[in-house]
Amino acid sequence: MGAFDWSAIVQSLPFLMKGLAYTLQLTVVAAMGGTLWGILLALARLSSIKSLAWVAAAYVNLMRSIPLLLVIFWFYFLVPIMLQWVTGAEYPPRIGAERSAYVTFILFEGAYFCEIVRAGIQSIPKGQLGAAYAMGFNYSQSMRLIILPQALRNMLPVLLTQTIVLFQDVSLVALLNVTDFVGAAVKIAQRDSRIVEMYTFVAVVYFVLSYGLSLGVRLLNKRIAIIR
Amino acid sequence: MSMIDIQAISKWYGSFQVLTDCSTHVDKGEVVVVCGPSGSGKSTLIKCVNALEPFQKGDVIVDGISVANPKTQLPKLRARVGMVFQHFELFPHLSVMENLTLAQLKVLGRNKQEAIAKGEHYLDRVGLGSQRDKFPGQLSGGQQQRVAIARALCMDPIAMLFDEPTSALDPEMVGEVLEVMVGLAKEGMTMMVVTHEMGFARSVSSRVVFMDAGRIVEDCATTEFFGNTSARSERAQQFLGKILAH
Numbered sequence: 280m281g282a283f284d285w286s287a288i289v290q291s292l293p294f295l296m297k298g299l300a301y302t303l304q305l306t307v308v309a310a311m312g313g314t315l316w317g318i319l320l321a322l323a324r325l326s327s328i329k330s331l332a333w334v335a336a337a338y339v340n341l342m343r344s345i346p347l348l349l350v351i352f353w354f355y356f357l358v359p360i361m362l363q364w365v366t367g368a369e370y371p372p373r374i375g376a377e378r379s380a381y382v383t384f385i386l387f388e389g390a391y392f393c394e395i396v397r398a399g400i401q402s403i404p405k406g407q408l409g410a411a412y413a414m415g416f417n418y419s420q421s422m423r424l425i426i427l428p429q430a431l432r433n434m435l436p437v438l439l440t441q442t443i444v445l446f447q448d449v450s451l452v453a454l455l456n457v458t459d460f461v462g463a464a465v466k467i468a469q470r471d472s473r474i475v476e477m478y479t480f481v482a483v484v485y486f487v488l489s490y491g492l493s494l495g496v497r498l499l500n501k502r503i504a505i506i507r
Numbered sequence: 508m509s510m511i512d513i514q515a516i517s518k519w520y521g522s523f524q525v526l527t528d529c530s531t532h533v534d535k536g537e538v539v540v541v542c543g544p545s546g547s548g549k550s551t552l553i554k555c556v557n558a559l560e561p562f563q564k565g566d567v568i569v570d571g572i573s574v575a576n577p578k579t580q581l582p583k584l585r586a587r588v589g590m591v592f593q594h595f596e597l598f599p600h601l602s603v604m605e606n607l608t609l610a611q612l613k614v615l616g617r618n619k620q621e622a623i624a625k626g627e628h629y630l631d632r633v634g635l636g637s638q639r640d641k642f643p644g645q646l647s648g649g650q651q652q653r654v655a656i657a658r659a660l661c662m663d664p665i666a667m668l669f670d671e672p673t674s675a676l677d678p679e680m681v682g683e684v685l686e687v688m689v690g691l692a693k694e695g696m697t698m699m700v701v702t703h704e705m706g707f708a709r710s711v712s713s714r715v716v717f718m719d720a721g722r723i724v725e726d727c728a729t730t731e732f733f734g735n736t737s738a739r740s741e742r743a744q745q746f747l748g749k750i751l752a753h
Contacts, residue, residue: 410596416613
């Protein structure tokens with residue numbers, strides 16, 4: 280193994296950066312998709328339609344009670360088989376780990392974002408919805424124009440903190456042999472026997488990005504509070 | 508014909524009855540004050556008028572339209588009835604002018620120029636023309652409530668509902684809000700006002716409705732209500748004795 284070899288990192292940098300790009304892309308898409316899905320789930324959970332609220336609650340509780348790794352495996356291995364069974368095809372459709380990861384993370388994170396958004400909606404005084412209705416807004420206008428903008432603003436720091444967690448969780452896709460940031464490092468570490476250099480470099484980059492973001496969230500937290 | 512006709516409505520929270528057989532009416536251009544001890548159902552009653560509170564029996568007819576009829580489009584009906592709340596309920600994430608124009612744009616479908624012109628007109632009217640770009644949190648309670656009144660007026664309502672509009676205000680700000688309300692009444696606005704301001708009731712309203720324990724106990728002309736106190740129910744006499752003693 281020998282001494283710490285910086286050139287091992289420099290040489291493989293383009294490959295590693297490609298992995299990082301995928302990681303960031305998956306994080307951003309999953310955070311945005313998960314937020315949208317989470318908003319819909321939160322509205323369903325708070326709905327006065329009992330069956331809708333029940334289904335949404337069951338989904339959220341299920342997702343939050345299963346390890347993420349299992350959910351990733353489940354979507355990668357079992358969903359194609361289910362699709363084959365449903366469509367009656369000869370072979371399971373090939374979805375591919377990269378694509379199934381997007382779906383997995385949106386659906387999984389949606390459950391967590393749902394609980395954040397739900398708390399955000401409940402933090403808005405009841406009278407606001409009454410006032411919105413009294414002005415003649417219907418349900419969807421009241422949510423879109425009055426309640427959600429206030430709720431999301433209150434919740435933005437928590438949503439971003441959850442996104443930092445997501446950024447780290449995304450590395451689990453390396454177990455499906457996907458070339459995300461960690462996946463790229465694993466491949467080079469094995470090929471060149473540069474385990475120390477690779478895993479140290481990845482850890483440092485993860486730390487810098489995550490900690491930097493969390494400092495940003497703290498700053499934001501001070502600036503966005505609505506004056507009441 | 509009555510602008511607001513409340514017909515024998517009853518309402519329950521679970522098994523607890525909050526309104527029992529309440530009937531009254533507000534004619535066009537009339538100001539009716541609803542008063543009574545706290546917990547008597549005044550706020551609940553006024554919120555039944557624009558269906559912010561559902562009720563299980565009876566009906567409310569607003570300008571010929573039934574609130575209880577499931578076919579009635581409630582957002583449309585509510586857009587025509589202005590409401591002012593105890594805690595103002597301005598939208599804190601929007602500027603004063605956006606508060607005044609949002610529903611005009613999204614509910615009435617007015618264009619932006621028209622909406623802003625309307626907003627400026629009513630903001631001047633409540634004496635806050637210079638505050639248009641501020642946010643609600645930057646205004647005093649009295650100013651916020653005046654903006655809330657302007658916001659309701661921007662919709663050109665056929666009637667205005669006031670739910671304890673001065674109860675959450677510091678005493679020195681009550682006057683500025685009442686002044687706006689008196690002006691509205693003088694212009695012939697149809698108003699239903701839940702309030703403890705007996706001075707306002709005496710000088711502006713034409714009828715007083717007194718409620719206790721979810722029932723309408725008194726419903727008579729203002730001069731009769733305050734002038735002939737010996738003819739009032741025992742409960743109303745107690746209430747007036749407490750509120751007018753000071």
